[in-house]
Amino acid sequence: APDIPVASVQAHLAEFQRIATANGGNRAHGRPGYQASLNYVKSKLDAAGYQTRIQQFTSSGATGYNLIADWPGGDANNVIMAGGHLDSVSRGPGINDNGSGSAGLLEVALTVARQNVKPQKHLRFGWWGAEELGLVGSTFYVNSLSSAQRGLIKGYVNFDMTGSPNPGYFVYSASGQPTGSKAIEDLLEAGFAGKSVQTELTSVGGRSDHAAFARAGIPVGGTFSGAEVRKTAAQAQKWGGQSGVAFDRCYHQACDTTSNINATSLDRHTDVIAYALYSLIGA
Numbered sequence: 700a701p702d703i704p705v706a707s708v709q710a711h712l713a714e715f716q717r718i719a720t721a722n723g724g725n726r727a728h729g730r731p732g733y734q735a736s737l738n739y740v741k742s743k744l745d746a747a748g749y750q751t752r753i754q755q756f757t758s759s760g761a762t763g764y765n766l767i768a769d770w771p772g773g774d775a776n777n778v779i780m781a782g783g784h785l786d787s788v789s790r791g792p793g794i795n796d797n798g799s800g801s802a803g804l805l806e807v808a809l810t811v812a813r814q815n816v817k818p819q820k821h822l823r824f825g826w827w828g829a830e831e832l833g834l835v836g837s838t839f840y841v842n843s844l845s846s847a848q849r850g851l852i853k854g855y856v857n858f859d860m861t862g863s864p865n866p867g868y869f870v871y872s873a874s875g876q877p878t879g880s881k882a883i884e885d886l887l888e889a890g891f892a893g894k895s896v897q898t899e900l901t902s903v904g905g906r907s908d909h910a911a912f913a914r915a916g917i918p919v920g921g922t923f924s925g926a927e928v929r930k931t932a933a934q935a936q937k938w939g940g941q942s943g944v945a946f947d948r949c950y951h952q953a954c955d956t957t958s959n960i961n962a963t964s965l966d967r968h969t970d971v972i973a974y975a976l977y978s979l980i981g982a
């Protein structure tokens with residue numbers, strides 16, 4: 700699998716920051732900063748050769764949008780999906796939550812295109828709207844599929860917060876969701892182990908978009924660098940950083956800017972996205 704240059708991911712984050720700053724300080728559902736973020740990601744994917752589609756829904760009286768991008772080719776009866784939410788809370792620009800996962804997914808998608816990967820399985824990405832209002836976009840997407848279409852999705856991997864300033868290296872525990880996949884969990888762990896990064900399993904439950912897929916019976920997994928919970932002394936021993944301090948002190952705050960990103964964490968988590976996806980699709 701390719702080693703994704705973190706500078707390329709940071710460039711997407713700089714664009715998300717510019718968009719938020721130009722649009723009232725956020726990229727939230729129903730706000731112009733969301734639309735601009737969607738346009739940015741879509742235009743990059745279109746230029747790279749993805750088949751993109753915008754799916755509209757309504758939530759809290761505003762129109763929301765999911766972006767779905769298919770990489771042409773691969774076995775249509777074996778679909779691997781990766782995704783994360785593109786919306787921020789209204790209080791801030793949402794650069795770690797979840798510009799980080801969104802930008803990492805985008806750069807991995809662009810790398811697949813640059814390498815003209817011919818995978819065995821079909822690869823599809825999703826950038827979800829209105830996660831912050833209760834997994835609204837991802838739930839809408841899953842509900843829009845027939846049960847036959849759901850059955851073709853053999854795995855969904857979620858990335859929500861990967862550049863936390865006081866980072867952890869968490870892998871979603873397979874036992875923490877109805878259809879948590881032990882195979883995906885082990886694959887993500889192997890990706891970090893290959894970079895000599897120690898991991899911990901975390902029970903994220905229903906806190907991000909993978910939960911919509913899990914409820915629909917689709918095998919799920921993901922990685923996470925931590926939010927409002929404080930890093931323990933043992934975790935600081937293992938990972939460095941500050942014990943007794945939140946993984947992300949700016950979680951859901953106005954200070955979740957490009958200054959709120961640990962580049963090493965962003966780099967490692969993004970490389971693991973590439974590692975896991977290339978393996979899952981048979982690239």
Ligand code: PHE
Binds near residue numbers: 831906907923
């Ligand atoms: N989904 C949460 C949010 O956007 C963050 C989170 C991600 C929490 C993953 C736990 C696990 O606010």
Ligand code: CA
Binds near residue numbers: 704705966
């Ligand atoms: Ca890298």
Ligand code: ZN
Binds near residue numbers: 788796831
């Ligand atoms: Zn959030």
Ligand code: ZN
Binds near residue numbers: 784
């Ligand atoms: Zn989030």
Ligand code: ZN
Binds near residue numbers: 884885888
């Ligand atoms: Zn495991």
